[in-house]
Amino acid sequence: MREAFEELMARYRVAAELAEAAAVLDWDQQCYMPPAGAEGRAEVAARLGRMAHEALTSPELGELLSRVEPWARGLDPESFEASCVRALRREYDRAVRVPADLAGELARQAAAGFAAWIEARQARDFRVFQPALERTLALTVEKADALGHGGERYDALLDLYEPDLGTAEVARIFARLRTALVPLVQAVSERADRIRHDFLASGFDEAEQWAFGLEVLRAIGFDFRRGRLDRSEHPFTTAFHPDDVRITTRLRDDFGTGLFGTIHEGGHALYEQGIPSAWRGTPVGTTASLGIHESQSRLWENVIGRSREFWEHFLPVARRHFPALGDVPLDDFYRAINAAAPSFIRVEADELTYNLHIFLRFDLERRLLSGDLPVGELPGAWREGMRSLLSVEPPDDLAGVLQDVHWSQGMIGYFPTYTLGNVASVQLWEKARADNPGLSDDVRRGEFGRILSWLRANVHAQGASFTGVELLRRATGRAYDPEPYLAYLDAKYRALYGL
Amino acid sequence: MREAFEELMARYRVAAELAEAAAVLDWDQQCYMPPAGAEGRAEVAARLGRMAHEALTSPELGELLSRVEPWARGLDPESFEASCVRALRREYDRAVRVPADLAGELARQAAAGFAAWIEARQARDFRVFQPALERTLALTVEKADALGHGGERYDALLDLYEPDLGTAEVARIFARLRTALVPLVQAVSERADRIRHDFLASGFDEAEQWAFGLEVLRAIGFDFRRGRLDRSEHPFTTAFHPDDVRITTRLRDDFGTGLFGTIHEGGHALYEQGIPSAWRGTPVGTTASLGIHESQSRLWENVIGRSREFWEHFLPVARRHFPALGDVPLDDFYRAINAAAPSFIRVEADELTYNLHIFLRFDLERRLLSGDLPVGELPGAWREGMRSLLSVEPPDDLAGVLQDVHWSQGMIGYFPTYTLGNVASVQLWEKARADNPGLSDDVRRGEFGRILSWLRANVHAQGASFTGVELLRRATGRAYDPEPYLAYLDAKYRALYGL
Numbered sequence: 001m002r003e004a005f006e007e008l009m010a011r012y013r014v015a016a017e018l019a020e021a022a023a024v025l026d027w028d029q030q031c032y033m034p035p036a037g038a039e040g041r042a043e044v045a046a047r048l049g050r051m052a053h054e055a056l057t058s059p060e061l062g063e064l065l066s067r068v069e070p071w072a073r074g075l076d077p078e079s080f081e082a083s084c085v086r087a088l089r090r091e092y093d094r095a096v097r098v099p100a101d102l103a104g105e106l107a108r109q110a111a112a113g114f115a116a117w118i119e120a121r122q123a124r125d126f127r128v129f130q131p132a133l134e135r136t137l138a139l140t141v142e143k144a145d146a147l148g149h150g151g152e153r154y155d156a157l158l159d160l161y162e163p164d165l166g167t168a169e170v171a172r173i174f175a176r177l178r179t180a181l182v183p184l185v186q187a188v189s190e191r192a193d194r195i196r197h198d199f200l201a202s203g204f205d206e207a208e209q210w211a212f213g214l215e216v217l218r219a220i221g222f223d224f225r226r227g228r229l230d231r232s233e234h235p236f237t238t239a240f241h242p243d244d245v246r247i248t249t250r251l252r253d254d255f256g257t258g259l260f261g262t263i264h265e266g267g268h269a270l271y272e273q274g275i276p277s278a279w280r281g282t283p284v285g286t287t288a289s290l291g292i293h294e295s296q297s298r299l300w301e302n303v304i305g306r307s308r309e310f311w312e313h314f315l316p317v318a319r320r321h322f323p324a325l326g327d328v329p330l331d332d333f334y335r336a337i338n339a340a341a342p343s344f345i346r347v348e349a350d351e352l353t354y355n356l357h358i359f360l361r362f363d364l365e366r367r368l369l370s371g372d373l374p375v376g377e378l379p380g381a382w383r384e385g386m387r388s389l390l391s392v393e394p395p396d397d398l399a400g401v402l403q404d405v406h407w408s409q410g411m412i413g414y415f416p417t418y419t420l421g422n423v424a425s426v427q428l429w430e431k432a433r434a435d436n437p438g439l440s441d442d443v444r445r446g447e448f449g450r451i452l453s454w455l456r457a458n459v460h461a462q463g464a465s466f467t468g469v470e471l472l473r474r475a476t477g478r479a480y481d482p483e484p485y486l487a488y489l490d491a492k493y494r495a496l497y498g499l
Numbered sequence: 500m501r502e503a504f505e506e507l508m509a510r511y512r513v514a515a516e517l518a519e520a521a522a523v524l525d526w527d528q529q530c531y532m533p534p535a536g537a538e539g540r541a542e543v544a545a546r547l548g549r550m551a552h553e554a555l556t557s558p559e560l561g562e563l564l565s566r567v568e569p570w571a572r573g574l575d576p577e578s579f580e581a582s583c584v585r586a587l588r589r590e591y592d593r594a595v596r597v598p599a600d601l602a603g604e605l606a607r608q609a610a611a612g613f614a615a616w617i618e619a620r621q622a623r624d625f626r627v628f629q630p631a632l633e634r635t636l637a638l639t640v641e642k643a644d645a646l647g648h649g650g651e652r653y654d655a656l657l658d659l660y661e662p663d664l665g666t667a668e669v670a671r672i673f674a675r676l677r678t679a680l681v682p683l684v685q686a687v688s689e690r691a692d693r694i695r696h697d698f699l700a701s702g703f704d705e706a707e708q709w710a711f712g713l714e715v716l717r718a719i720g721f722d723f724r725r726g727r728l729d730r731s732e733h734p735f736t737t738a739f740h741p742d743d744v745r746i747t748t749r750l751r752d753d754f755g756t757g758l759f760g761t762i763h764e765g766g767h768a769l770y771e772q773g774i775p776s777a778w779r780g781t782p783v784g785t786t787a788s789l790g791i792h793e794s795q796s797r798l799w800e801n802v803i804g805r806s807r808e809f810w811e812h813f814l815p816v817a818r819r820h821f822p823a824l825g826d827v828p829l830d831d832f833y834r835a836i837n838a839a840a841p842s843f844i845r846v847e848a849d850e851l852t853y854n855l856h857i858f859l860r861f862d863l864e865r866r867l868l869s870g871d872l873p874v875g876e877l878p879g880a881w882r883e884g885m886r887s888l889l890s891v892e893p894p895d896d897l898a899g900v901l902q903d904v905h906w907s908q909g910m911i912g913y914f915p916t917y918t919l920g921n922v923a924s925v926q927l928w929e930k931a932r933a934d935n936p937g938l939s940d941d942v943r944r945g946e947f948g949r950i951l952s953w954l955r956a957n958v959h960a961q962g963a964s965f966t967g968v969e970l971l972r973r974a975t976g977r978a979y980d981p982e983p984y985l986a987y988l989d990a991k992y993r994a995l996y997g998l
Contacts, residue, residue, distance in 0.1 A: 014546070017542070017543045017546045018546075020543055021520050021521075021524060021543055021546075021547060022520075024523060024524050024527055025520060025523050027527075028523055028526075028527060032531075032727065032729075033743065034723060034724055034725055034726055034727050034742075034743060035724050035725075036722075036724045036725040036742040036743065037725070037739065037742055037743030039742065040740065040742075040779065040780075041743075043516070044516045044519055044520055047513070047516045047517075047520075048520060051550070223535075224533060225533055225534050225535045226533055226534075226535040226536070227533055228531065228533050230531075240536065241539065243533075243535040243536060243538065243539075244532065244533060244535065244536030244540075280539065281539075
């Protein structure tokens with residue numbers, strides 16, 4: 001049976017290597033490809049994707065998988081082999097359940113949807129995007145039904161990004177957060193004038209931003225022998241495998257866009273670099289879920305990176321790069337990087353209001369999928385949701401329903417993982433602090449070895465051995481739990497705004 | 500039959516797209532991959548290579564090819580379809596004749612040979628490399644015999660890089676060149692003190708070199724919308740397709756290494772960018788031969804780039820980048836960039852002596868392949884050849900037989916194309932001048948539109964429709980002919996050294 005397992009792994013490796021090649025092409029496209037190279041590149045990437053899909057869904061692989069499953073169930077469930085078989089079963093079932101024709105149609109529609117979305121953004125008019133989104137939604141409904149669910153169609157899609165959690169549980173978590181956060185945001189809004197942050201808004205030299213970003217990445221433990229930082233239009237992380245993890249950032253004129261983007265992607269990258277190298281090209285040689293992935297980026301970006309302790313160490317460093325910060329007191333600086341206020345654009349939102357943008361999308365997605373909300377009524381529902389959550393209304397569709405690329409790509413069910421990541425980031429941080437007294441003092445000294453080791457052991461080194469929910473339970477004793485996150489936000493923002 | 504042709508092209512496209520993906524991975528590896536990424540990258544690239552080979556050699560493709568050949572022979576031989584079928588037949592036969600086992604063994608041996616070569620270079624001792632080279636040679640002999648030849652084994656290998664020329668013809672061309680060039684080099688050596696070039700040896704700012712290189716590339720017509728320049732340890736050109744052509748350079752402290760390397764790769768790139776975009780992914784969407792490829796790099800690097808006319812325009816530009824050139828007269832500068840002297844290292848050799856390094860390698864390769872020269876006697880034969888050709892003897896194997904990577908990779912039969920490129924570069928230049936009176940005046944004004952147009956029409960736009968020999972005959976009326984090149988070198992160097 002060991003031999004059958006090895007053959008199964010060898011077959012899986014074909015799919016993994018093709019996916020790795022596709023990831024290199026994608027990184028190149030976003031970072032360095034000359035403009036005219038774009039044409040046709042999508043076809044080559046799609047070819048690799050199709051071949052990877054064929055390798056993963058081959059009948060031979062399916063038969064081997066069925067053959068080794070009884071054997072694997074007899075092994076220690078924490079063993080590499082048992083974990084591989086579990087993870088592969090999940091991946092295989094997902095892949096075979098969506099018929100090849102539908103998968104091809106979804107891929108073509110993703111390209112068409114993206115083009116329509118770009119056009120609609122230029123026109124600042126949702127109606128230009130509407131027919132494409134209607135088609136994307138219809139295909140996504142087909143896909144959800146093909147994947148299978150017990151009545152709640154959203155479950156099938158959510159499960160692709162955050163397995164074993166379920167829509168009902170997400171709804172419960174979000175409802176709890178919403179009840180507490182909407183009034184907190186309201187209270188903060190009324191005291192907006194208590195925090196000055198104009199001195200971070202412009203005049204920050206790009207080359208110095210770049211150098212400072214590298215310095216911070218090195219300090220938190222990003223391994224440049226096994227990764228690199230580049231620039232791209234939208235920051236992202238891509239891991240070809242644990243020993244080659246690429247992150248990107250974008251630099252603007254202000255202090256925060258580049259730096260916090262860099263730390264955010266750095267957090268994703270530390271996760272990817274922490275997966276055992278030996279697991280490369282195996283079903284467990286990846287991450288547990290998107291929620292857990294986001295917990296790592298948010299933990300470094302917000303819980304650590306926007307803490308007062310972090311800047312006790314790094315503000316003097318920053319002052320060497322940016323003389324304008326020379327006379328800014330630490331407390332003023334700390335308050336400025338944490339200023340919160342309702343705004344229109346999710347990716348520019350602060351730590352506190354960010355979640356409200358997610359609640360809106362989760363609600364709209366569920367209503368779209370169930371058929372309660374016709375696509376044509378989406379802009380109105382968006383505005384109404386923004387009013388009730390954030391008490392603001394976007395001036396046009398570009399600042400509203402057209403702001404995110406996700407739906408154009410058929411990525412429905414993805415948004416909740418951003419807030420789940422926030423939730424998990426604080427659960428993990430609190431447990432790490434309980435296990436390591438004095439962790440905040442480490443941060444004060446710019447020392448991140450202990451927190452990184454804790455994350456390595458409890459999160460990164462698990463790879464995809466467990467689902468996100470299970471990993472969190474093993475690491476912290478609880479599945480996604482909004483209470484620590486709420487307590488963290490409440491304490492932080494009450495102190496910041498003197499509430 | 501049109502349908503069968505289209506299906507044949509669709510099948511070929513699979514191989515072409517996989518090769519394109521492999522080329523992106525290779526570019527990334529040489530330009531940006533972090534150190535630890537190297538491990539395992541070769542396996543992914545090899546996987547893509549194997550899949551491309553499988554797609555190219557599939558029985559279905561072979562049958563389609565046989566089916567459309569009679570139809571294609573009835574078409575205009577210059578038509579896209581007829582050219583595709585001819586080019587594919589050549590490529591297909593080459594691919595199927597080498598058994599998969601042997602191809603795999605050669606690939607593995609290339610990796611092992613490279614490792615042994617690196618080790619031997621560190622030890623400066625050929626004996627460390629000898630066992631690996633013996634094995635590589637044995638496999639290469641097998642490969643040549645599998646490819647087939649009429650008794651001269653070298654023919655089979657040469658044909659991979661320069662089809663339809665033949666070893667005997669190369670030997671004839673090289674003998675003619677050798678007879679004239681050895682005494683010319685001798686005469687030049689005796690007058691070495693007539694040219695000063697120390698003022699180009701150091702102190703050239705890297706950022707200015709980079710900027711000047713970009714300026715020259717733009718001037719000669721490199722299209723940055725369809726390509727880019729990066730840095731790598733060894734300069735190279737790779738074309739993913741005509742609309743995405745990547746070149747690299749390396750910058751040293753001196754004036755010439757970076758700049759002439761950049762122009763050289765720029766010449767290769769102009770060729771690749773000149774292949775019709777619509778031919779991408781077809782059997783003719785590539786270049787005619789390595790000799791023709793090299794003719795383009797040498798034409799721009801040497802015939803144009805080291806001409807006095809070129810520097811009438813560019814020396815004032817260079818002075819803006821490098822103040823140290825401010826008081827160097829044009830004639831002194833021109834002589835300095837053309838100084839010639841016997842030396843040990845091929846890639847650092849000047850335009851004149853370069854060919855003598857090639858004659859040596861061609862001679863040794865033939866004797867190795869025929870069995871006349873045992874591998875163990877190679878270092879001695881190398882030293883002897885250097886003495887008789889260039890009257891110098893390398894101090895050790897590193898400056899001698901261990902200097903080139905080619906043999907470690909099993910690339911035997913490749914070296915002649917460098918001198919064939921030199922030969923063709925002058926044939927093409929002379930014909931272009933005959934067709935365009937005043938072309939040298941264009942160069943004096945930094946205008947390259949007419950020469951590029953001529954090359955586009957007569958070389959680049961042909962893609963792989965014809966072999967290099969045939970392309971040259973169509974463009975200039977003659978196959979590879981050493982006489983124009985000899986006359987060019989003779990006139991240039993007699994003038995330079997007052998002979």
